[in-house]
Amino acid sequence: MRPPHDRLSSEQRRGDPGTRDLVLEHVTYVNGRTLLDDVSVAFPAGRVTALSGPSGSGKTTLLSIAGGLLEPTSGTAELAGREMWTGSGDPRQEVAFVLQVYGLVPILSARENVSIALRARGTAPADADEAAEAALARFGIADLGERQVEELSGGQMQRVACARGFVVGAEVLLADEPTSELDEGNRSVVLAELREEAARGAVVVVATHDPAVVEACDLHIALDEGRVVR
Numbered sequence: 001m002r003p004p005h006d007r008l009s010s011e012q013r014r015g016d017p018g019t020r021d022l023v024l025e026h027v028t029y030v031n032g033r034t035l036l037d038d039v040s041v042a043f044p045a046g047r048v049t050a051l052s053g054p055s056g057s058g059k060t061t062l063l064s065i066a067g068g069l070l071e072p073t074s075g076t077a078e079l080a081g082r083e084m085w086t087g088s089g090d091p092r093q094e095v096a097f098v099l100q101v102y103g104l105v106p107i108l109s110a111r112e113n114v115s116i117a118l119r120a121r122g123t124a125p126a127d128a129d130e131a132a133e134a135a136l137a138r139f140g141i142a143d144l145g146e147r148q149v150e151e152l153s154g155g156q157m158q159r160v161a162c163a164r165g166f167v168v169g170a171e172v173l174l175a176d177e178p179t180s181e182l183d184e185g186n187r188s189v190v191l192a193e194l195r196e197e198a199a200r201g202a203v204v205v206v207a208t209h210d211p212a213v214v215e216a217c218d219l220h221i222a223l224d225e226g227r228v229v230r
């Protein structure tokens, strides 16, 4: 595994449009207290980067800034030279999330929850539904497509959330503890799918507590108390 990028290449510093890496420079985030403190990291396209650290170390906050949900107090998060923060808190179209709290609509079916991610990006409903079914199949839950999400187990919901994040083929995929509810077999499936996303050229970042997930990633960045420690 390569070391963290506390010294960025000159291309990354410039946010060269050719690199398509996601680059955070000197990001500090203060909300009552300092939750991130001068974080500079590069998440390369085509690689799966693990983001580890104790509970409360700032992983979710960092992913939120990296994906444009939160505005850094100072510093920048950029993809190919374009700021991730657009001023609204809505992520760019290039970004997809798999969130820790899933963010699914409980009364909709699993298929609908996945399909709406594509419909929101302008895909025709029939095409979105078809792609949603294929995405559910990637996570071994094709048979759950018609089930309301509120009837599913925690692990099944997490796999629906993965399907929804993965289905859009985003340039940047940010996954917050995507395997926390999963057994070993399903964890392996999610890890293989994360690798597939990186193989097609996406920036893939996985916040995790799980050493087995860290081990399976190409790169590893660790946070402690809002600072990069490796």
Ligand SMILES: Nc1ncnc2c1ncn2[C@@H]1O[C@H](COP(=O)(O)OP(=O)(O)OP(=O)(O)O)[C@@H](O)[C@H]1O
Pocket (backbone or CB within 6 Å): 031, 032, 035, 053, 054, 055, 056, 057, 058, 059, 060, 061, 062
């Ligand atoms: N909106 C907020 N306002 C103030 N403090 C917050 C806010 N969100 C998170 N925090 C605090 O920021 C710190 C970092 O939280 P964050 O969720 O980023 O950590 P984490 O590493 O993802 O933790 P976990 O592994 O438990 O999910 C924590 O101390 C948390 O209590």
